[in-house]
Amino acid sequence: MQRLELxxxxxxxxxxxxxxxxxxxxxxxxxxxxxxxxxSLVLGIVGGICGAWALWxxxxxxxxxxxxxxxxxxxxxxxxxxxxxxxxxxLGVLCFLLALTTVWQNxxxxxxxxxxxxxxxxxQIQPEERILRERFGxxxxxxxxxxxxxx
Numbered sequence: 001m002q003r004l005e006l007x008x009x010x011x012x013x014x015x016x017x018x019x020x021x022x023x024x025x026x027x028x029x030x031x032x033x034x035x036x037x038x039x040s041l042v043l044g045i046v047g048g049i050c051g052a053w054a055l056w057x058x059x060x061x062x063x064x065x066x067x068x069x070x071x072x073x074x075x076x077x078x079x080x081x082x083x084x085x086x087x088x089x090x091l092g093v094l095c096f097l098l099a100l101t102t103v104w105q106n107x108x109x110x111x112x113x114x115x116x117x118x119x120x121x122x123x124q125i126q127p128e129e130r131i132l133r134e135r136f137g138x139x140x141x142x143x144x145x146x147x148x149x150x151x
Contacts, residue, residue, distance in 0.1 A: 008119075009067050010067050010089075010090060010093070013116060014096075014097065014116060017113070018100065018112065020111065021097070021111070021112035024106060024108045024109050025109055028108055032106070040103045044096055047093065047095025047098075047099060048096070050091055050095060051088065051092025051093060051096075053080055053088065054081050054082070054088035061077055062074060062075070063075045067124060067128075070131045071135065073132065076132070082147065084151070085147065085150055090124075091151070094113055094150075097112050097116055098113050125149065129144070
């Protein structure tokens with residue numbers, strides 16, 4: 001199986017979620033969250049670091065970061081942030097979306113992060129994991145047993 005069910009690339013899904021969250025924040029009644037701005041800042045920074053570190057690890061190991069071509073992966077990346085989560089790039093984006101939710105302080109904007117996770121699990125991560133199992137065999141299966149998908 002070399003084909004993904006992915007129709008919309010993860011960065012575009014994230015941007016669509018941000019747009020939906022902004023629309024909710026702007027046009028729907030506020031359902032207040034009592035979270036402070038410093039928490040939002042920390043969450044956004046953690047997300048940025050997590051995603052950037054993951055990208056750097058892929059570039060350093062000369063393997064693909066293209067979400068449409070996991071079959072072109074030349075190496076299984078299991079170091080750095082990949083020891084904590086199998087999807088640190090997506091986790092970084094999720095942290096950013098959650099940071100926006102706390103900045104906008106509207107509980108309804110949690111729909112964005114929820115849709116992002118549900119979409120990626122079904123249309124990106126599960127198919128990607130099938131391809132990586134075929135490509136790397138037992139090494140990938142052992143990695144999946146040691147490290148959780150998200151956290």
